[in-house]
Amino acid sequence: MKLATIGVGNAGSKIIDRMLEFENETGRDLCRHVMVINTARTDLAKPKYVPEDRRVLIGDTHQKAKGHGVGGDGEVGAEVAKNDIDEIRRVFDDVEIHEVDAILVAAGLGGGTGSGAGPVVIDELQKMYDEPVYGLGVLPGEYEGGRPALNAARSLQSFVTKVDNFIAFDNDAWRSRGQTVEEGYEQMNRELATRIVTLLAAGEVDDSDVGENAMDSSDIMRTLDTGGVSSIGYASSDLDKPDGLLSKYKTKDKDEEINSMDAAKIKGLVRRAVNSRLTLPCEVSSADRALIIFAGPSSMISRKGIESAREWLEQEADTVEVLAGDDPREDSDTLAAVVLLSNVTETPRIKEIQNQAVDAQNKIAELDAVREEEITSLITDDDNELDPIV
Ligand SMILES: Nc1nc2c(ncn2[C@@H]2O[C@H](COP(=O)(O)OP(=O)(O)OP(=O)(O)O)[C@@H](O)[C@H]2O)c(=O)[nH]1
Structure with missing residues (x-):
């Protein structure tokens, strides 16, 4: 975009x-x-x-x-x-x-x-x-x-x-x-x-670069089209580290061995993104629409992985409106999954802020109401025998 x-x-x-x-x-x-x-x-x-x-x-x-x-x-x-x-x-x-x-x-x-x-x-x-x-x-x-x-x-x-x-x-x-x-x-x-x-x-790359799983700006805008309040989850995996996340496989067309994450690991990355700290903590199932973007070298992201992550989120968010795709970043040494939960309606923090705000507003009104009286009482002697000079 x-x-x-x-x-x-x-x-x-x-x-x-x-x-x-x-x-x-x-x-x-x-x-x-x-x-x-x-x-x-x-x-x-x-x-x-x-x-x-x-x-x-x-x-x-x-x-x-x-x-x-x-x-x-x-x-x-x-x-x-x-x-x-x-x-x-x-x-x-x-x-x-x-x-x-x-x-x-x-x-x-x-x-x-x-x-x-x-x-x-x-x-x-x-x-x-x-x-x-x-x-x-x-x-x-x-x-x-x-x-x-x-x-x-x-x-x-x-x-x-x-x-x-x-x-x-x-x-x-x-x-x-x-x-x-x-x-x-x-x-x-x-x-x-x-x-x-x-x-x-995501979706900012030239049309010539677009692969079959690439996320488009219009997909992101469609997910945001709900209005309301949204939250973002994120997780990333360091591709340089030999942490067992990668598995070797042979491509169909070329007989070369490339690194990829298998579908279960891609799904695991998305699960981590959703279960880690969200920008706004919320009930995931209250989301109206959701979207997953994988950013990293495209060879790492299998179509099967994207699909199984999408299906998992569809269950979690309890919505059929879940889009998933990739944002190819060939030079990146990480694979990141970012999840947009659009129009979430169950988020306790907003209620807490409103309660704190109502208390503050009442307190301010109370203080405003007694302020004049208190100043007058402070500068007036007990029997009101004194007059101001001018
Ligand atoms: N996450 C984050 N929150 C910040 C940061 N700076 C301030 N805040 C938050 O933003 C609120 C507003 O602070 P500011 O942005 O400094 O205030 P302002 O909008 O410039 O308004 P005035 O200072 O009243 O003119 C604060 O109450 C904090 O909650 C920041 O760098 N990061």
Whole structure:
């Protein structure tokens, strides 16, 4: 697939930057257009792979932002993006939309810019283009507290109703102990970039290269066509290691011996992808559609293997809508299986975020209600005998 990618806010921009890094390292060419949008000047300087002229600062004249971010306030994030919509539209105008199949908007839903400006950007994209717009959203961890949960729960409603599909990443599930927050984010962003690029870069090869099992961009788009919230699973196998995963066999046409994985091992790789940590933990059987892509040297991936993996996932996901194919990467020294579970409806983390958000909203309302009273009581003497000077 060929993508226009847009990162909104700090997390969104870092994820797009990692996607560019991963495609660079692995010789893929997914992100044909890139843009990052932020309300904080310092965060806009962070990406390493995003060209300078594709970084857009919004809200630098807004009284509550002034180039320093929106301090976690989603309402301000949305307001700033609406005020600067002409500037955003001007940068979109440079995108040769006929060169791309879809647009991907990445954002952290816990932050003010991601949660507020993200949906405004998506609205504009949907107005301007007919191509599908996908969301890639980070859900905040419980440990971050009530405010990010409130942003995320509200923003999720906007994102999911506005995008053609929302692929979620749950920071809570991916948090590991013994790391600083920054180290943790770095690792999570790499894991996410590996999954999303491996998934979406399939089908980008020339028509001349397409083998009989090759996955096509239209297959991926069809799987994402359900709307709703989706999750990705991933597993890979190192082909250099003599770990018994490979078996020798002779090709029919040529009398040469080549390495391949037998069908059971290919199925095992997919089972590992589905049973390992998903980007959003969910009940696999609640998926509406699913898709498997094998990325690696095509000689490793037998048709029988693809078919048995597809049948296995059809049972697991309890749907007849499972597509499977390969993304030939002849130079790769790994064989990766990436599984897209589209429109999953049973995912406990979203309910937890909503509960945390409702508690936070009630607490904020309570504090707002008593604030004036408490300030007045603090500055007033017990018998109210004193008057202000002016
Ligand atoms: N996975 C991941 N999550 C991140 C990262 N940075 C931030 N987050 C998450 O994203 C949320 C939003 O943070 P930011 O992206 O920094 O915020 P923002 O959208 O720029 O908004 P403001 O800072 O309020 O202007 C946080 O609450 C975290 O949950 C990151 O590098 N990786």
